[in-house]
Amino acid sequence: MRNRSQFFRSAAFAAMGALLLTSCGGGGGGGSTPTPSPTPSPTPTPTGGLYTPPAAEALTTSDVERVLAQGIAEAQARGLPSVIAVTDRVGNVLGVFRMTGARATATTAGAPNGVNIDAQNVTFPAESGAIAKAVTGAYLSSGGNAFSTRTASQIVQEHFPPAPTTVGLESGPLFGVQFSQLPCSDLSARFGAAGGAALIGPKRSPLGLAADPGGLPLYKNGVLVGGIGVMGDGVYGSDPNILDIDNDPEEFIALAGTRGFEAPSTITADKITVDGTSLRFSDASFAGVMTSGGASFASLNGSVGSLVAVIGYANAAVTAGTAYGSEASGIRASTAAEFSNRDAFVLTDGSGTNRYPLRAGTDGATNGAPLTQAEARAVLEEAFTVMSRARAQIRRPLDSRAQVTISIVDTHGSVLGIVRSPDAPIFGTDVSLQKARTAAFFSGAQAATELGANASADIRQFVPATRTFLNDPAALTGTIAFSDRANGNLSRPYFPDGEVGRPPGPLSRPIAQFNPFSTGLQSALIIGNLGAHLGFISGASPTDTPQRCTTLPDVAAGQNRLQNGIQIFPGSVPIYRGNQLVGAIGVSGDGIDQDDMISFLGAHNGGARVGSIGNAPATLRSDRVVVTLADNRTVRLRYISCPFAPFLDTAQQNVCDGL
Incomplete structure (x- = not known):
């Protein structure tokens, strides 16, 4: 087993250790040019008349192997041995592959002034970063929007959009969302649940939501079925400047893995605007992918690396995903x-x-008039x-x-x-x-x-x-x-x-x-x-x-x-x-x-x-x-802010005024 004793180096580790004892307790912008999306399968009849539930689709073991093989082959072509993880829509880890020579760890960005007292400049197992990226691609997306870890990077920073020319603008609309899906959450399910509930979600993420490019959603027949995450360069950060286009190997590796499971081009983040700003999906495009997508998992597994177990998340095996909604x-x-x-x-x-x-x-006991069930x-x-x-x-x-x-x-x-x-x-x-x-x-x-x-x-x-x-x-x-x-x-x-x-x-x-x-x-x-x-x-x-x-x-x-x-x-x-x-x-x-x-x-x-x-x-x-x-x-201070003309069935304005 690899020596893990150095995972918490730097001042951040000292600060974490102190808290444990005392309280117990990339760059750039640009759009993608993906290959045409698969034709969506027929959708079921709405159960309640207003919404149509997603069709019952899930990643099979052969699907997971294909995604992994495509990512592995691209990492080989780029000379960047990586850790690649695949999850289903509710966060079950379906496979984690460590390539021979891949970095054992990754490190979060440090504080600008060097005072690393939270999760800054923390070194952790690379598998954790790959899983967090895959979870993020799956969790932020839906049948109506496909978001990536690059999208997450754009919407969690201190200015929106993040760029040298936007200093002075408000912070991202989802500022703070990165500290959700936490490994301690009482809502999130955990790997290895007993009683036939092993695949129930939502599962937790080892690092919350990721803002480091290299995590993308996976779609099957047009239906969201999971995510892929890649950790290869050892840097777990965010993109502070959307005005340039990155050449991010991790993002290209993830994109190659999605071949045949791409997000429909009509719903990717770059088709969605917030306050007049287009969101970002990927700086990588299939035109820049170095491989064709025909790699065989059987030929790669054991020769260029292997499936690995991750404590608390996955066995050293490929598992089929579960169909969301079941x-x-x-x-x-x-x-x-x-x-x-x-x-x-x-x-x-x-x-x-x-x-x-x-x-x-x-x-x-502390509230004389608790909420009733009817309320x-x-x-x-x-x-x-x-x-x-x-x-x-x-x-x-x-x-x-x-x-x-x-x-x-x-x-x-x-x-x-x-x-x-x-x-x-x-x-x-x-x-x-x-x-x-x-x-x-x-x-x-x-x-x-x-x-x-x-x-x-x-x-x-x-x-x-x-x-x-x-x-x-x-x-x-x-x-x-x-x-x-x-x-x-x-x-x-x-x-x-x-x-x-x-x-x-x-x-x-x-x-x-x-x-x-x-x-x-x-x-x-x-x-x-x-x-x-x-x-x-x-x-x-x-x-x-x-x-x-x-x-x-x-x-x-x-x-x-x-x-x-x-x-x-x-x-x-x-x-x-x-x-x-x-x-x-x-x-x-x-x-x-x-x-x-x-x-x-x-x-x-x-x-x-x-x-x-x-x-x-x-x-x-x-x-x-x-x-x-x-x-x-x-x-x-503010209390709430309601949108203009928010309803589909009326042109009513100022719907929250006077209430």
């Missing part, structure tokens, strides 16, 4: 008893049982209805319906229900729960106490920093209703967002220390979990991170309020009964304004339906908070 995949159509919306999908345990059935709040149902069903009327931002063809995942939690962060549309991107499942829990946590009376009592001084300092910044000694004690848009305002490396020369928000790192591997409180809360998990994968530690992120105190046996980490881009609001916080709703999977609208109107319409709950009183909302800057300029 019981075995962990995501299926709901029953009439589970949701009245007949298009609704739910998470399942592989044996027919809904993993997150609708239920009443669990927080009666939770009303909010989720009304939010689903809003989604089904909404025009999508990130889907093609134009005027498609939005597709998202919706989660509701109580004040303890306990899940009271999760519902999805049939083809919502998988990443939004974990993210919608992160968003809901984040809104509930920061709006609650205990936020300052629980953060301030943390064993990590780094985490503790975010409380006084926030109070000083807001000039409010009572901040984080339940006096302000924080949406995730507001939390995002406070979590950017410039405040106001993007304005160069301004100080960072109080939940962020200073810009001199910032990169996508270090976002502030978000990364600080889970760095111990990430360090423990990478030590487990490497074989250096026999103990994996527990299935609970952050080092917050328990509010129930084995449960804290942020079990899968926090999220810092828009799409959630707290839920109130009068002036009393009772929970929160989180939405993820489409444009951030659409996510905001669905959560806000879902809470409002659900409350109107049952007559007892709703959005935060206007006097408590974060958009009543005014921050005075050093030059005496004042800036108001």
Whole structure:
């Protein structure tokens, strides 16, 4: 076995180790020119009349071998021995191949000022990077959009779009999404599950979502079936400049692997715009691929490398994928008893049982009027209805319906229900729960106490920093209703967002220390979990991170309020009964304004339906908070932002005004 003792070198390892002990706890732009996509297979009849579920397609073992062989051959042609991973749509790792001579490790980018205190300048097994890239390609994509790790790079950086000429613009629309699908998440399933549920998803990622080019989605007969990830150059970073076109060998290797499983050209990221900017899909094109695609896996396996086992993720074998939407995949159509919306999908345990059935709040010991099951149902069903009327931002063809995942939690962060549309991107499942829990946590009376009592001084300092910044000694004690848009305002490396020369928000790192591997409180809360998990994968530690992120105190046996980490881009609001916080709703999977609208109107319409709950009183909302800057300029925090003319069935404008 290779010596893994050097996986955590540099100051980052020292910082991770300290946190574990004290808190337990590429370049460029350009489009692709892919070969023509396969003709899509016939799609099934919609079950509920509004959405058509994806056709039942899955990667076979021969498909996985073909993808691997094509990537291996391209890596050979380029002289870059690599680690190549393939996953299915719900994150099951179907095969990991290590080529002879491939680098054993990869390293994340370091902090600009050298102060690497989060996930910066961390060295880890290369297999982890390949898997994270494959998961990202699969999770960010759907039948209406094909995104890559290059797309992810564009939308998570401190300026959008990232380029030397765009300094001063706001941060990426999905700033912070890289810290989702975390290996500690209590939502994510784990490899090796017993009881016939081995293939249920969504599975976790060893590094969260990747922003390093070299991860692409895989489609079969026009249906999303998985992703491929390549780790070969030892550098796990992001693309800081979309104005040039990279010659990235990892991306070419991944693209070669997709031959016959390419994303349909009509839905690739470069066909989708956000705020007038075209997203990026790949700087590699088939015109630049060096191989023809006829490689034989049988001839390569054992001669130029071999399949390898990855602790916590895969055996040293090729496995067939599971068809998304089937019981075995962990995501299926709901029953009439589970949701009245007949298009609704739910998470399942592989044996027919809904993993997150609708239920009443669990927080009666600390909340005198918990959410009832009927209230939770009303909010989720009304939010689903809003989604089904909404025009999508990130889907093609134009005027498609939005597709998202919706989660509701109580004040303890306990899940009271999760519902999805049939083809919502998988990443939004974990993210919608992160968003809901984040809104509930920061709006609650205990936020300052629980953060301030943390064993990590780094985490503790975010409380006084926030109070000083807001000039409010009572901040984080339940006096302000924080949406995730507001939390995002406070979590950017410039405040106001993007304005160069301004100080960072109080939940962020200073810009001199910032990169996508270090976002502030978000990364600080889970760095111990990430360090423990990478030590487990490497074989250096026999103990994996527990299935609970952050080092917050328990509010129930084995449960804290942020079990899968926090999220810092828009799409959630707290839920109130009068002036009393009772929970929160989180939405993820489409444009951030659409996510905001669905959560806000879902809470409002659900409350109107049952007559007892709703959005935060206007006097408590974060958009009543005014921050005075050093030059005496004042800036108001945000609460939500709803899109213009968002519905397909009406031309109504300003749909959130006055609510």
